[in-house]
Amino acid sequence: MFTRGRARGSLALHCGLAAAMAGACAPSDTPPQLSEGGAAAALAMAKPTFTATGELQRPEGYREWVYIGTPLTPNELNPPEAPFPEFHNVYIHPADYAHWKNTGEFQDGTVIVKELVTVGSKQAVSGNGYFMGEFVGLETTIKDAQRFADEPGNWAYFSFGHAYPLAETAPALPTASCNTCHDASADDDWVFTQYYPVLSASKGGTGTTADAADAAPTQQVSTAAAQALTGDDDVPTSADALFEYLQAGKYTSFAREAEAHKSVGPHPSPDLVAKSTVRAYFNGPMDASLKAGNATHPKGSAIVKEFYDDNDQLSGWAVAVKAEDDSQNGQGWYWYEVLSTTDGSSPVAADKGVALCWGCHLTGRDFVLSSYP
Numbered sequence: 111m112f113t114r115g116r117a118r119g120s121l122a123l124h125c126g127l128a129a130a131m132a133g134a135c136a137p138s139d140t141p142p143q144l145s146e147g148g149a150a151a152a153l154a155m156a157k158p159t160f161t162a163t164g165e166l167q168r169p170e171g172y173r174e175w176v177y178i179g180t181p182l183t184p185n186e187l188n189p190p191e192a193p194f195p196e197f198h199n200v201y202i203h204p205a206d207y208a209h210w211k212n213t214g215e216f217q218d219g220t221v222i223v224k225e226l227v228t229v230g231s232k233q234a235v236s237g238n239g240y241f242m243g244e245f246v247g248l249e250t251t252i253k254d255a256q257r258f259a260d261e262p263g264n265w266a267y268f269s270f271g272h273a274y275p276l277a278e279t280a281p282a283l284p285t286a287s288c289n290t291c292h293d294a295s296a297d298d299d300w301v302f303t304q305y306y307p308v309l310s311a312s313k314g315g316t317g318t319t320a321d322a323a324d325a326a327p328t329q330q331v332s333t334a335a336a337q338a339l340t341g342d343d344d345v346p347t348s349a350d351a352l353f354e355y356l357q358a359g360k361y362t363s364f365a366r367e368a369e370a371h372k373s374v375g376p377h378p379s380p381d382l383v384a385k386s387t388v389r390a391y392f393n394g395p396m397d398a399s400l401k402a403g404n405a406t407h408p409k410g411s412a413i414v415k416e417f418y419d420d421n422d423q424l425s426g427w428a429v430a431v432k433a434e435d436d437s438q439n440g441q442g443w444y445w446y447e448v449l450s451t452t453d454g455s456s457p458v459a460a461d462k463g464v465a466l467c468w469g470c471h472l473t474g475r476d477f478v479l480s481s482y483p
């Protein structure tokens with residue numbers, strides 16, 4: 111909290127958000143000093159530009175933007191070693207933050223910066239913990255409908271390195287390296303707003319108080335719709351019946367993802383994920399609930415996910431069925447996975463509350479990780 115207060119305070123002090131957005135703080139040639147005077151604040155207002163060859167110039171002045179959070183994935187929780195064990199300090203440009211607050215949307219041109227900071231000390235007078243050390247890396251994402259017309263959501267991703275000195279410029283990274291994971295798992299327009307309460311609590315266009323804004327799009331599907339679980343929508347929650355149901359293809363008329371794609375998760379299994387593709391199908395209640403943007407889904411909502419092998423042959427399924435009114439931390443969901451289309455006798459999972467499954471799906475919207483619709 112205090113860092114956010116400081117960033118906002120310094121904006122007000124040096125320039126003023128309104129003045130900055132009205133263009134009263136023109137960019138200057140002053141180097142990126144992070145503290146003193148109006149010039150630095152003015153520079154902080156400048157968005158990064160592109161080189162003639164389309165590479166992104168390293169952003170500057172972003173430590174004076176709006177600070178939205180610090181996810182941390184320490185080695186201790188990701189043995190033996192996390193891919194990014196550092197703090198991820200995330201900032202959004204003030205004009206983009208203002209737009210988000212007013213409308214609940216990321217405007218075209220939105221810039222978000224993630225600065226990596228090493229874990230320094232693990233001990234302080236306040237106790238044991240994780241304390242920030244040195245700046246060590248920088249990544250950026252930009253939404254630009256014209257420049258990145260072909261990128262999903264028009265978001266492109268850039269890395270300026272994971273060790274100092276950082277690169278001066280960076281090319282947009284391939285869709286599969288970055289965008290695909292954001293696409294599948296981020297809550298809001300490719301951004302992981304679920305980990306940035308500063309954003310979720312300020313999301314505009316949906317309510318007046320912070321909490322209402324956070325929880326706004328949660329109107330439940332009508333009880334009638336939830337109860338209309340007839341025929342194909344009624345996905346069985348016992349292993350044998352479900353395998354028969356899957357073999358008979360009773361889910362194939364559901365709303366589904368446009369095409370099979372690589373799993374950004376471990377599906378169908380960690381050793382097969384590189385060679386396989388997946389495609390998810392959503393039964394009526396689940397489809398309606400996801401389209402309504404509900405925070406929780408009605409009992410009976412179900413997703414069937416097909417696995418395809420490297421010859422594009424169907425090779426198995428994963429299924430999640432909300433079996434209770436309350437998700438109960440994953441205990442209320444029935445989880446099923448089988449890596450065969452001919453033999454249902456040894457499913458990988460077939461039970462309510464399978465920890466292997468819900469432990470990962472916990473980060474989703476009521477346990478659903480797909481970005482559909």
Ligand code: HEC
Nearest residue numbers: 181198222224249250251267268269287288291300301302
């Ligand atoms: C395995 C999934 C995954 C991949 C691949 C991935 N990211 Fe992310 N990214 C995340 C998660 C989760 C967060 C939020 C939490 C965190 O920072 O750990 C995030 C946050 C970010 C943010 C902050 C803004 C936001 O959208 O939340 C930026 C910028 C970013 N990533 C850039 C990149 C770049 C650049 C790449 C490719 C080199 C990349 N990401 C690849 C999962 C991923």
Ligand code: HEC
Nearest residue numbers: 373374375413428429430445446447459467470478479480
């Ligand atoms: C390491 C994390 C992880 C684990 C463990 C995991 N999943 Fe997933 N799962 C994902 C991700 C990420 C997606 C999003 C779509 C994709 O790219 O595969 C997903 C998608 C799904 C879907 C499609 C619906 C949705 O939420 O998007 C089903 C069904 C599913 N998983 C079932 C299971 C079952 C059953 C298990 C346990 C056997 C399981 N998952 C274990 C990460 C995980």
